[in-house]
Amino acid sequence: MALPLGKSKRILQCLKSKICVVGLGKNSFWSGWFHHGCPSSMAPLAPTCRNPDAVLVNAATQFATRRFESTKAEKHVDSLCDAEGNQLLDFPGGKVAFTSEMRFIPESPMERAHCYRVLDDNGQPNMSNFVQVSKEVAVKMYATMLTLQVMDTIFYEAQRQGRISFYVTSIGEEAINVASAAALSIDDVIFPQYREPGVLLWRGFTLQEFANQCFGNKADYGKGRQMPIHYGSNKHNYVTVSSTVATQIPQAVGAAYSLKMDGKDACTVTYFGDGGSSTGDFHAALNFAAVMEAPVIFICRNNGWAISTPVSDQFRSDGVVVRGRGYGVRSIRVDGNDALAMYTAVHAARKMAITEHRPILIEALTYRAGHHSTSDDSSKYRPVSEIELWRMARDPVSRLRRWIESNDWWSGEAESELRSNVRKEVLDAIQVAERVEKPPIAEIFTDVYDAPPSNLCEQEKLLRETIRRYPQDYPPDVPAL
Amino acid sequence: MAATGTMRRSFGSLAFSISKRAFSTSPSPVDANGLKSMNLFSAINHALQIALESDPRAYVFGEDVSFGGVFRCTTGLADRFGKGRVFNTPLCEQGIVGFGIGLAAMGNRAIAEIQFADYIYPAFDQIVNEAAKFRYRSGNQFNCGGLTIRAPYGAVGHGGHYHSQSPESFFCHVPGIKVVIPRSPKQAKGLLLSCIRDPNPIVFFEPKWLYRLAVEEVPEHDYMLPLSEAEVIRQGTDITLVGWGAQLAVMEQACIDAEKEGISCELIDLRTLLPWDKETVEASVRKTGRLLVSHEAPVTGGFGAEISASMVERCFLRLEAPVARVCGLDTPFPLVFEPFYMPTKNKILDAIKSTVNY
Numbered sequence: 137m138a139l140p141l142g143k144s145k146r147i148l149q150c151l152k153s154k155i156c157v158v159g160l161g162k163n164s165f166w167s168g169w170f171h172h173g174c175p176s177s178m179a180p181l182a183p184t185c186r187n188p189d190a191v192l193v194n195a196a197t198q199f200a201t202r203r204f205e206s207t208k209a210e211k212h213v214d215s216l217c218d219a220e221g222n223q224l225l226d227f228p229g230g231k232v233a234f235t236s237e238m239r240f241i242p243e244s245p246m247e248r249a250h251c252y253r254v255l256d257d258n259g260q261p262n263m264s265n266f267v268q269v270s271k272e273v274a275v276k277m278y279a280t281m282l283t284l285q286v287m288d289t290i291f292y293e294a295q296r297q298g299r300i301s302f303y304v305t306s307i308g309e310e311a312i313n314v315a316s317a318a319a320l321s322i323d324d325v326i327f328p329q330y331r332e333p334g335v336l337l338w339r340g341f342t343l344q345e346f347a348n349q350c351f352g353n354k355a356d357y358g359k360g361r362q363m364p365i366h367y368g369s370n371k372h373n374y375v376t377v378s379s380t381v382a383t384q385i386p387q388a389v390g391a392a393y394s395l396k397m398d399g400k401d402a403c404t405v406t407y408f409g410d411g412g413s414s415t416g417d418f419h420a421a422l423n424f425a426a427v428m429e430a431p432v433i434f435i436c437r438n439n440g441w442a443i444s445t446p447v448s449d450q451f452r453s454d455g456v457v458v459r460g461r462g463y464g465v466r467s468i469r470v471d472g473n474d475a476l477a478m479y480t481a482v483h484a485a486r487k488m489a490i491t492e493h494r495p496i497l498i499e500a501l502t503y504r505a506g507h508h509s510t511s512d513d514s515s516k517y518r519p520v521s522e523i524e525l526w527r528m529a530r531d532p533v534s535r536l537r538r539w540i541e542s543n544d545w546w547s548g549e550a551e552s553e554l555r556s557n558v559r560k561e562v563l564d565a566i567q568v569a570e571r572v573e574k575p576p577i578a579e580i581f582t583d584v585y586d587a588p589p590s591n592l593c594e595q596e597k598l599l600r601e602t603i604r605r606y607p608q609d610y611p612p613d614v615p616a617l
Numbered sequence: 618m619a620a621t622g623t624m625r626r627s628f629g630s631l632a633f634s635i636s637k638r639a640f641s642t643s644p645s646p647v648d649a650n651g652l653k654s655m656n657l658f659s660a661i662n663h664a665l666q667i668a669l670e671s672d673p674r675a676y677v678f679g680e681d682v683s684f685g686g687v688f689r690c691t692t693g694l695a696d697r698f699g700k701g702r703v704f705n706t707p708l709c710e711q712g713i714v715g716f717g718i719g720l721a722a723m724g725n726r727a728i729a730e731i732q733f734a735d736y737i738y739p740a741f742d743q744i745v746n747e748a749a750k751f752r753y754r755s756g757n758q759f760n761c762g763g764l765t766i767r768a769p770y771g772a773v774g775h776g777g778h779y780h781s782q783s784p785e786s787f788f789c790h791v792p793g794i795k796v797v798i799p800r801s802p803k804q805a806k807g808l809l810l811s812c813i814r815d816p817n818p819i820v821f822f823e824p825k826w827l828y829r830l831a832v833e834e835v836p837e838h839d840y841m842l843p844l845s846e847a848e849v850i851r852q853g854t855d856i857t858l859v860g861w862g863a864q865l866a867v868m869e870q871a872c873i874d875a876e877k878e879g880i881s882c883e884l885i886d887l888r889t890l891l892p893w894d895k896e897t898v899e900a901s902v903r904k905t906g907r908l909l910v911s912h913e914a915p916v917t918g919g920f921g922a923e924i925s926a927s928m929v930e931r932c933f934l935r936l937e938a939p940v941a942r943v944c945g946l947d948t949p950f951p952l953v954f955e956p957f958y959m960p961t962k963n964k965i966l967d968a969i970k971s972t973v974n975y
Contacts, residue, residue: 327719359756368755375722376755380746386712387747390719390727397701398674404719416739420712427707428716583757584792586816589845589892 248454251501252481253471257530259538266480269318271545277318277338277475278540279554281310281533284334286558287343288506291350294566295364295510300350304365306331308473308505311532312407312437314338315478316500320405320486325395326374327388327406329381330365331437335407339372343561347569354575359583382412385421385434389495392425392432396493403431403489405482411442413456422463425495433485434465434497437472439504444517460497472500473532476539503530574614577603652834657827660802660835661690661767664809665728667839669698672726675813677703679713679730679767687732688769688828714740714766718748718818721763726813734770734822735782748818749793762816767809769825770798771863772913772959777952780825783914783945785861788820789891789923795819796891797844798861802833807842808888815844824863847894849901853883855973856907859898859924861887864911864960871965880973890920898924899931906937907972911960916944938975941968 224231254266269277288305295303306313313334317326326335333346345357349367352360358368358376368376375384388406395402412418413436425432436456440447453459460467466488470481478500485496503526507514514523540546577599581592588596603609603616610616655663668675677694683705685692695703706713713729720727731737737744744766752760772781788796795817799805805823812819850865851872860868865886872882883901887893902908908928910921925940943960951958 325723357756357758358754361756362754366754368758370755370758375759376751378747378750378754380742383715383743383747386715386743387719387722389712390716390721391723392719393716394674394720394723394725397676398723416711417715417743420707420709420715423707423709424712424716428704583753585795585892586752586760586762590895591892 243452245454245458249457249469251469251471252477253474254476254480255474255535255539257535259535259542261476261539266476267319267483269476269479271540271543273318274536274540274543275545277314277479278533278536278546280314280318280334280338281475281536282551282554283343283558284310284313284337285533286555287333287337287346287562290559290562290566291346291364292506292510294350299566299570300364302364302510303350304330304509305506306334308503308526308530308532309437309439310334311475311478311536312435312472312500312502315475316405316407316435316482319479319482321402322373323400323402324373324486325388325391325402325404326372327384327391327404328374328377329384329408329412329437330377330379331409332407333365333367336367336369336372336374339369339374341367341369341372341374343558343565344568345369347562347565348572351566351569351572352574353569353572355569355572356575359579360575361579382408382415382417382421384408385412385415385417386424388432388434389421389425389428389430392430392489392495393428396429396431401490403433403486405433405435407435407437409442410436410438410440410447410450410456411445412436413438413459414450422460422465422495422497426464429493430495431489431493432495433482433489434495435482436497436499437502438499439472439502441504441508441514441518443508443512444514446518455499455501457497457499465495465497467497467499469499469501472502473530473535475532475536502532505531574611576615576617578617651837653837654832655802655806655835656829656833657799657802657805657823657831658688658690658829660806660833661809661823662692662694663835663837664806664813665691665694666697667810668726668728668813669694669702671839674724675702675726675728676720677728677730678706678717680706680708680732682706682730686730688825690767690823690828691730710736710738710740711743714743714748714764717764717766718743718751718761721761721818722751722759724763726763727761727765728813729764729766731766731768733780733782733825734768734784735779737766737768737784737820740766741787744788744794744818744820745791749791751793751818753793760816761818764818765809765812765821766819767821767823769828770822771824771826772950772955773825774955775952776825776950776955778949781913781950781955783822783862783912785820785822785890785912786914786918786920786923789893789920791891793818794891795844795889796822797889798822798824799888800824800850800862800865800886801827801831803835804842804886804888806835807840808844810839811841811844814841819844822862826863842888845889845892845894847888847897848886849883849897850886851882851884853881853905855881855905856909856969857883857885857898857901857905858965858969859885859887859908859910859921860912861890862913864913867960867962868911868965870962871969874962874966875969878970880969882969887924893924895927895931898928902928902932903935906935907975908936909941909943909965909968909972911943911965913945913960915947916942917947919944938972941972943968 222233225234254261256262288307291303292305294300313332317335317338348355349358350364366377385406388404392404438456457467457469468481471477481498485498489496505527581588581596665677681687682691683695710731717727717729748761748764770783785796797808797812797819799808812821858868868884872884875882883905910924912919912921921942921944943965946958
């Protein structure tokens with residue numbers, strides 16, 4: 137369907153069709169991976185899309201900075217369509233230009249949204265306009281990522297040995313965890329899913345504190361009530377994990393609204409996976425965030441898998457980043473295994489969120505190199521060779537190490553020293569946590585409400601009597617005091 | 618929701634009057650005692666005003682809240698307190714409650730409105746899995762106690778399946794939240810203020826039938842009524858009746874009729890269904906030896922079952938008769954059949970008599 141080029145250009149712009157994003161023209165690093173998960177039915181667009189990509193993107197960037205106060209769509213249309221004196225249709229929600237050409241917006245873009253990346257596979261920066269982190273920050277990021285990796289390995293083993301009941305690793309996602317945390321301030325409130333212990337680690341949660349929660353002992357801040365890895369720490373501004381997927385996302389929006397109304401120099405940050413982006417709560421949250429103009433950063437860890445469900449069974453959009461526009465939310469796709477790209481993107485997102493009172497969506501592409509949890513064996517649904525490839529050749533920790541080594545900020549000695557120190561510390565923490573007794577049974581009944589109501593007092597009394605009569609029914613490491 | 622059509626209930630000496638403001642003689646009736654004649658939605662509106670006035674970190678939000686709400690409970694609030702604190706949300710109950718939990722987690726008083734209790738279910742996950750467990754699962758490091766969810770519930774004469782439901786029993790099964798239901802304007806204002814200020818997430822069901830029809834002298838000042846305390850609103854010796862919300866007016870009529878036949882009824886408004894005041898009900902059942910519970914919600918699995926089981930546990934030997942439940946049918950709430958579905962005064966009266974004559 138050929139159209140006069142000038143008019144089609146304007147109509148294309150006016151309809152805000154999400155056709156093209158600026159392309160550097162070459163295949164991205166990720167293209168091979170995407171073929172694995174994606175359907176082959178991504179049909180190219182009709183030839184009328186001749187509009188140079190760069191024009192649309194630059195226009196988008198320009199008007200994005202102009203749209204400081206409002207997210208109403210019609211401002212864009214007014215400024216681009218008035219000149220010719222074309223009639224605009226006035227409907228609730230704003231003016232739209234009309235077209236006599238019936239044209240469906242394609243279900244998929246001609247080219248997938250590009251993925252922002254700084255470090256190449258060898259840890260070398262490919263462009264210079266990223267946030268230059270100091271040696272201190274870079275080394276701390278690396279050390280934290282490595283600590284996370286070692287901690288995960290050992291805790292996983294502890295579960296296999298029956299010492300803890302359950303564990304979830306973050307193997308392959310260390311850069312998302314740590315680099316995002318590094319770009320935030322301690323005042324930014326975190327609403328995690330359950331694969332973000334690296335954020336807590338960055339903020340200073342100790343290995344002992346992690347171990348205590350996994351063992352549910354009396355030093356666990358959660359008082360032994362939840363399964364392992366359901367960490368939470370108010371002093372670190374990290375809201376307690378719950379197993380339910382994506383429920384935290386709209387909560388992060390409400391909390392962000394609070395920060396805005398209180399005039400705080402802070403935002404909220406919430407994490408979820410590709411699976412989480414399919415939920416109703418995701419939809420609710422992004423829509424609310426845009427309407428309420430809430431300073432919240434949505435970080436989607438698109439790691440390709442929701443337990444055994446590959447992304448091709450999860451959605452048919454171009455991943456998660458394209459959904460942002462559907463809600464009026466500014467978005468970016470980032471290489472989640474690139475610590476510097478993550479850092480830079482989150483740093484920028486935070487600034488926009490707080491100063492512009494807007495939500496930002498970051499889709500961090502990565503790979504879940506470990507199993508979903510200790511209850512999962514992912515070799516049952518994906519090739520071991522694929523897992524190995526990501527674990528070895530595309531490890532985000534190694535990539536960052538190459539960068540800091542190339543700056544002479546790190547060495548082989550520092551590496552072995554850190555590894556053995558962390559290993560020892562984790563093992564010690566586990567040994568200590570294992571021996572600490574569990575919280576007393578009184579903690580069954582506290583915190584249901586701010587104060588226990590009479591029915592709970594009654595039940596506690598009855599329970600204590602039962603325990604006295606049948607101590608053998610009850611675990612000996614839970615004090616019945 | 619205009620209360621046109623047949624008035625199937627008449628309201629007697631229950632503290633408020635269901636007529637067109639019969640005893641107000643002046644245009645703005647405020648008497649020297651600081652009381653003002655108000656209907657239920659005005660009383661709710663008053664409570665919200667006081668809540669917003671007394672705490673700068675209180676927020677009221679939900680669908681259509683900004684223009685005043687479909688039941689006018691939020692009239693004038695956006696104008697007075699600004700669109701930052703009183704605002705519309707998109708049409709999404711799970712979003713409303715999720716957002717409210719986040720607001721409350723930051724120490725604010727988040728007063729969320731669900732337009733009809735019939736539409737609360739998309740938010741059920743957020744209420745049950747999140748709000749109710751927020752404090753407990755975090756070891757009390759976090760809480761969303763500032764959350765109050767208000768929703769109109771109950772029969773309205775023509776509401777059918779989706780504008781008449783009484784879903785309270787679903788929520789009474791969830792440790793960690795509270796469930797509160799007022800019977801009148803004066804009760805509503807005081808209970809709502811208590812709910813808003815209580816440090817626990819609360820679901821507050823407002824009997825929509827009474828929004829315009831119930832008129833009462835309501836104190837203008839800031840006052841709170843206690844939660845988890847039932848109220849004996851009519852003394853009696855032969856049988857204890859327990860109910861909540863709009864149903865109490867029906868029950869009261871039954872009590873009046875029963876009295877004419879020499880049966881003395883004690884009527885208790887539970888007010889808070891979770892955690893509920895077993896002690897007051899038990900004391901009454903020990904006195905009368907008979908118990909009848911009445912609610913609009915379907916009888917099977919309704920909250921009457923919990924009250925019955927608890928009282929049988931505590932007062933078995935004292936009971937003279939089985940516990941009676943006069944409730945809605947086990948059907949979706951029907952439209953033209955509403956009069957047949959409802960637990961009417963005469964159904965209650967019959968049950969009183971058969972319990973007493975057991």
